[in-house]
Every structure is written in structure tokens, then in C-alpha cells.
Amino acid sequence: GIPWPPAEMAWQEVSLFAVHQVAERVEALGQFVMKTRRTLKGHGNKVLCMDWCKDKRRIVSSSQDGKVIVWDSFTTNKEHAVTMPCTWVMACAYAPSGCAIACGGLDNKCSVYPLTFDKNENMAAKKKSVAMHTNYLSACSFTNSDMQILTASGDGTCALWDVESGQLLQSFHGHGADVLCLDLAPSETGNTFVSGGCDKKAMVWDMRSGQCIQSFETHDSDINSVRYYPSGDAFASGSDDATCRLYDLRADREVAIYSKESIIFGASSVDFSLSGRLLFAGYNDYTINVWDVLKGSRVSILFGHENRVSTLRVSPDGTAFCSGSWDHTLRIWA
Amino acid sequence: MGMPPEMGTPQLPAPAEAASPGMERMIVSMQDPDMGIKMRNQRLLITVIPHAMTGNDIVEWLIQKYGISEEESLHLGNLIVRHGYIYPLRDPRSLVLRADESPYRFQTPYFWTSTKWPATELDYAIYLAKKNIRKQGDLIEHEKDNYNLLHKRINHTWDFVVMQAREQLRAAKQRRKGDRIVIDCQEQAYWLVNRPPPGAPNVLEQGPERRNCHTTRVQLAKNMDYYKREIEYCRKAMARTRVKSSICLEGYLKFNEQYVPHDPIMSGCLPSNPWITDDTTYWAMNAPTVTTPTKLRVERWGFNFSELLMDPLGRAQLLEFLKKEFSAENLSFWEACEELRYGEQSRINEIVDSIYQQFLAPGATRWVNIDSKTMERTLEGIKTPHRYVMDDAQMHIYMLMKKDSYPRFLKSELYRNLLAEAVIPPETKKRVFPFMRKQRHSSPSPALLLPAGDTEAKGEEKSRSPAAVPEEES
Numbered sequence: 001g002i003p004w005p006p007a008e009m010a011w012q013e014v015s016l017f018a019v020h021q022v023a024e025r026v027e028a029l030g031q032f033v034m035k036t037r038r039t040l041k042g043h044g045n046k047v048l049c050m051d052w053c054k055d056k057r058r059i060v061s062s063s064q065d066g067k068v069i070v071w072d073s074f075t076t077n078k079e080h081a082v083t084m085p086c087t088w089v090m091a092c093a094y095a096p097s098g099c100a101i102a103c104g105g106l107d108n109k110c111s112v113y114p115l116t117f118d119k120n121e122n123m124a125a126k127k128k129s130v131a132m133h134t135n136y137l138s139a140c141s142f143t144n145s146d147m148q149i150l151t152a153s154g155d156g157t158c159a160l161w162d163v164e165s166g167q168l169l170q171s172f173h174g175h176g177a178d179v180l181c182l183d184l185a186p187s188e189t190g191n192t193f194v195s196g197g198c199d200k201k202a203m204v205w206d207m208r209s210g211q212c213i214q215s216f217e218t219h220d221s222d223i224n225s226v227r228y229y230p231s232g233d234a235f236a237s238g239s240d241d242a243t244c245r246l247y248d249l250r251a252d253r254e255v256a257i258y259s260k261e262s263i264i265f266g267a268s269s270v271d272f273s274l275s276g277r278l279l280f281a282g283y284n285d286y287t288i289n290v291w292d293v294l295k296g297s298r299v300s301i302l303f304g305h306e307n308r309v310s311t312l313r314v315s316p317d318g319t320a321f322c323s324g325s326w327d328h329t330l331r332i333w334a
Numbered sequence: 335m336g337m338p339p340e341m342g343t344p345q346l347p348a349p350a351e352a353a354s355p356g357m358e359r360m361i362v363s364m365q366d367p368d369m370g371i372k373m374r375n376q377r378l379l380i381t382v383i384p385h386a387m388t389g390n391d392i393v394e395w396l397i398q399k400y401g402i403s404e405e406e407s408l409h410l411g412n413l414i415v416r417h418g419y420i421y422p423l424r425d426p427r428s429l430v431l432r433a434d435e436s437p438y439r440f441q442t443p444y445f446w447t448s449t450k451w452p453a454t455e456l457d458y459a460i461y462l463a464k465k466n467i468r469k470q471g472d473l474i475e476h477e478k479d480n481y482n483l484l485h486k487r488i489n490h491t492w493d494f495v496v497m498q499a500r501e502q503l504r505a506a507k508q509r510r511k512g513d514r515i516v517i518d519c520q521e522q523a524y525w526l527v528n529r530p531p532p533g534a535p536n537v538l539e540q541g542p543e544r545r546n547c548h549t550t551r552v553q554l555a556k557n558m559d560y561y562k563r564e565i566e567y568c569r570k571a572m573a574r575t576r577v578k579s580s581i582c583l584e585g586y587l588k589f590n591e592q593y594v595p596h597d598p599i600m601s602g603c604l605p606s607n608p609w610i611t612d613d614t615t616y617w618a619m620n621a622p623t624v625t626t627p628t629k630l631r632v633e634r635w636g637f638n639f640s641e642l643l644m645d646p647l648g649r650a651q652l653l654e655f656l657k658k659e660f661s662a663e664n665l666s667f668w669e670a671c672e673e674l675r676y677g678e679q680s681r682i683n684e685i686v687d688s689i690y691q692q693f694l695a696p697g698a699t700r701w702v703n704i705d706s707k708t709m710e711r712t713l714e715g716i717k718t719p720h721r722y723v724m725d726d727a728q729m730h731i732y733m734l735m736k737k738d739s740y741p742r743f744l745k746s747e748l749y750r751n752l753l754a755e756a757v758i759p760p761e762t763k764k765r766v767f768p769f770m771r772k773q774r775h776s777s778p779s780p781a782l783l784l785p786a787g788d789t790e791a792k793g794e795e796k797s798r799s800p801a802a803v804p805e806e807e808s
Contacts, residue, residue, distance in 0.1 A: 019583065019586060022583050025587060026587065026590060054780070056617060057608075075776045077776060098781055115781035117781065117782055135547045136542055144672065162679035162680075163678075164680060167679050178544050187640070188640060191675075198544050212567060230593065250576065250582055250585075251577055251579060252574065252576045261400050262400035262410060264359075273597050273599045273600060275589075275596065275597035276589060277600055278597075286409075294586060301406055317617075318598050319616070320607070320609045321599075334610050
């Protein structure tokens, strides 16, 4: 049998390890001012998801009425638009090359659209159906190239696909309910990603083997969003339990909770500033809270949206972040 | 006053969960006899309503209790009212919190959204019928429309509806005026939440239903396979080394110290943040390939090997350095392996073969120096090629570059010169006068870029701004 407990396992620091312990050793943040610098109007219904292009200014966004729009958010010009055959397009992603986008939702699929400026070409004509799930698509992301897509679904699984052939390369089973979000690890050596679901679990996966490497279950409700800390050694989560949490992968545990008694609505979407010092979180109470990751305190609250904030991403060079809302708009904050 | 039981009503979906599980807790603490809001009688014209409070009371209490600003308090209070947990006594038609002497009351738990009474058509019909009778047909627009709609839809039970309405009105007449007003307001607030007028936000709206997948059932098939996987997972979990907390914390401190100066939101950026000043110089100066990189960028290459490798300009400089050391094939090999890992499934055989010919075959022109064990394993593996077949070899070469070449690169004259020649852009301040706002120029979309070699056409493309394309149906 397996010896229990293993001799070399020391029951150290069970409750004492928390990031805010270093709070005194970190400089305080000065006056924090962030404003809406652009408002993108054009969706006729709730904005559900958005993603940045690597060029640091273009974005793709998707909405409840099936519309997917590509914007140059700097000028606020719309550059491409397509209407999906389904409603609730909950996932969209920009390809690393900037030449294509992927999206999906209640159609249970993830489709790739090459972006074309040729007025004679119908963007929808070149649409490629890549992923097939048995329930709604909740999240999608290209890996390091335009040729692979990672998806998360309401059917409880994640999957890796070859875009060109639509072939399933690997599937990831382990969540006990809908998977709502995923994020790829920033490392160029590893091959891992993290997912969060309605089973309150965040799971870290090996893309090559399909195995779950680590699992974290400390939230009290659905995990709507997961995002890696820039070093790749940790990740943050946002949940319907109105908290955000930080999980350290090397210590294999939760190391911070970002919560406030006055925040009683779920966090729908989280992302870090470039240095990882700030965590931006969009909530179902229409606000965005800015957290000091190391001190554990809230730095600022941003008002502006007139309905739930459903999606939030920091730009690739960290100069701004974009939020999308059920109020039909997207905002760029800097 | 009671809500009549459903009688032959159509099956309606259960109302959505309250958007916020914490709201009830908050409401309960607001009504705490000691620490909650001080309730008093409020005067509504000539009628006295007991157990009420003012909008101001609510805002102040939230500010004190949670240590938040007035703006946040007002925002939070408004959400509470919009969800129907507190309702206004004056002007009960709009669920809005006013930070003044306007009177408010706590909604009876009977009507809380979390109580999950299905707000049936029948109930709504009775409510509208009551209003119709009381106001002698003078309903507001959308209520009139709903009334007519329901009259058509559940016409078969309309006698019952009117009878119930009349009965409830009769019973209400026997109550004190104050109670009647309260009951009316409670009901009104309930229906404003459950049947919002057009244009008003529907706070009960949820996204697509969750938890309708059948994975739970599948997972619970606790067969041999399931337990085998569980044991394997637990074994691996126990064997994994966990890093000491002190080391992890040091890691956060170090990362924070290194990267905060490079974080535009934390530390600003030079010459300016394009989103704030509308000046795109920052992007131009930090483009993937520029002649002279900025100082911050070149410094960042010194943080870790990853920063150097993943910056196209840094990688190009690394290549130059490796050429001088006659080990450029390492970087090329690594790049070829990346192409395999992330490439099309259909090209795997082709790419593996290409890598073998260029880098691994005996006498290959760009032979890479891998240890014999790894080489043996790799050569065996490529007999059945797959996208991860080069993983070991790739990692070996990566570590070689990282542990061996990279430290030398940082000490090299090449790198020192890069640092010395790197630019620090001068700061441009935000324009003070809004009418002098810079024109926001568009940039060529990455989707416009033509394959390399077509440089003439490229030049033409770059000067054309992409115009908005009309929408296309899928």
C-alpha cells in the first residue's frame, strides 16, 4: 500500500503563506487615474467577448446577436463585420498573424474566418468550421500559430484542434461541469494551459498528454475567468462568488484572495497589467475593480458601463485595457 | 394579501438565480436592529409610513459600513433598488435610489428575487386587472399592451382573473391607508423587476443556461479507469516538489521590481501613451523591427532568455551573436521545432523530414550538437513522426542557448553597444486644449500584408487606409 503520510512531506506553512505578507516590502501605489479613452459603439446587443490583435490596437469583439466585429480601436473604425448563424457568440479570438479570427457560441462550434479587405470576397464564404463540441463554446484561443486552436465548452471538456483539417488533436476531460474559460501559459518551453469551470475548479493541463497536472478548488461558485500572471508562475481567477483569487503553481496553492464586503456581484473577467502588479477585474455590477496584486487591496473602482462587464483584456503592450459590456459597448481605458 | 396558486398555468422556467448571492446578506445586515439603518416613520403627504428610511440614510449607511466613496455607495444602492430589495415610496414607478429625503422601505422577503416564486402570467394578469379596475382603464402604455396581450392569451381564465382582482381590492380596502400604500408599492416594485418596462434593464436576465452538460453523469461512472486516473493523479501530485513559500514570495518581489518600470499603466511610457495623447510615436519606436530600439527594450532582453528570444528584434540580435560563435544552427533548429509543434497536422512528416535533413542527419549542413542519448531517442522517434517528436532535442538546444550562449551574449560587445546606442524618447505632454487634438491616423491592417517579395505592392497597400467593409451575412 501507499505509506501515509509520506515521510518527506512536511506540514509547513499551511495557513501562513499569502502574498500580502510581502506588502510592507513593496512600495505603495500613487494616485491612480484611468479613464475611458475610446468608446466603441456598433454592436446592437450585449458584448460577450473580445480579444486584441498583436498589433496592439486592433480588436475583435462578439455579441449576443451573433455579430462579430473587427475594429481598429485607436481610430474606432470598424474594419470587418460578420454575422454568425447563432446567437450568444461567447468566444472570439484574434489569430497571432492578425490575418484571421475565431469565434463560436451556442452553435457548439468554433469557426475561423480569414480576414480579407477584398470587396469582391465574402468573408463568410471562406469560413472554416474547426471545433465541434456537444454544448456551447465558452472560450477559444489560438496557440502560438494560426494553425492550432484551443477551445473550452459547456460540455465539460477542453480540446485542441488543427485548424486546417479540423482534426481533434487532444481532448481534456476532468471538469465535472461546464468549462467557462481558459488561458495559455506564457512560457515558450512548456505546453500547458489553465481552465476554470462551473465545478468551481481551476485545472492546469499538459497539452501534449491531455492530463491534468494540477487542480485548485477554493472558490465558492463558478469560475468565469482565468489568466496567467505574466511570469507564468501563477494565475488569477474571477468567480461568481464575487472574489478573485491568485493561485501559485510552484507552491501549488491559493496565495491571495481579492475581495471586499461591498463587492457582492460576480467577477466575470480578469487580466493583469504588464508587470503583474495590477489585476483588472470586470464585474456583473457594471464596475471594474483594480486590485494591487501584492498588497491584496483594491486600488480603484472604475465606473462607466451601464450593464454587466462581460469581458476584459489588457492590450499586448500593456498600454491600455479593453472592457466589453452587456450595455452594447466596448471601452478602452488608459 | 396572498398570491393565488397557479391553476393550469403554462410551465414557465424557474426564475434565474439572484445575480448576487451576497445581496441578501447585505440586506439582512442593513436591517440589523443595532447596526443597521435607523428606521423611522416617513411622511408621505398626509399618511405616515412606519419602518422606513430616506435615500440619504441608505447612502450614508453604505459609506460608513463598507468604507466606500459616495459614488460607489450610490451605485451599489441603486443596484439594490433595481433588484427590488428596497423600493421607493414616492414615485414608485422608477426603481431609482435618490440620495435625498425620498422615503424608501425594505421589500418583504416574500417578493425577493431569490425566493424564486415563478412570476406567472396569471399573477401578472391579476395585478394588471387590479390596476385597471382601480384606475378605470387608465394604465400606462406598456401595461396596457401587456394587459391586452394577456387577455387574449389566457382568455379562458379571465373570469377567474377579474374575480381574484376584485377580491384582492376588496380585502385591501379594509386595511389602513398606510398599509395599503406599502402593499401597493411592494407589488409595484416586484412587477417592475419581473416585468421591466421596455427600455429598462432586465436585472433578472442571465446568460445561456449553465450546467446542462452531462459530464457530471459521465464522470460519476466510477469504474476502474476513473480510479486508475485518480490514483495516477494523486501519485504525481504527491511526488511533485512544492516550492517553499519564502522562495515564491521572493519571486513576486523580484518580478515586480524588474517589470514595474516597464509597465505603461504603472509607470507611464515615453514619449507618451498613444491612448492618452493620440500620438502613436510610442508604437512606431517599439515596432517589431526598428533600426534603433529603445533603452527599456534592450534592458528587458537582459531580464531572462525568454525576453530576448520572444522579441523579434532581440532574436535577430541573438542570431547575429550566435553566428559569431558559429552556433547559429541552434537557433534555426529551435525555430524549426517550433514550426513543427505549432504547424499544420498535414505537414508533420514534411517538417520532420526537413529538420532531419538540415540538422540531424550525419553530415547535415547545419548539424546540431545534441548529446548522444537524446539524439538516439530522437532518431528512433522520427520513424513514427508526430508533432512532439522533437521535444527532447528542442529542449536540449534551448537549454544550451539559455545556459551557455545567453550569458555570453549579455557580456558581449554586441549587446553592450546595443545598450549604449539605445534611445530614450523624450516625453511629450498631453495637449491641454481639446480642439487641438491630433488626428487619429489609421494603420495598415496585418491582414493586408502581402507575402514577402511583393514589396512594390506592399508600399502601395501601406498608404491605403482600410475603409469600413459592409457587413456580410454568414
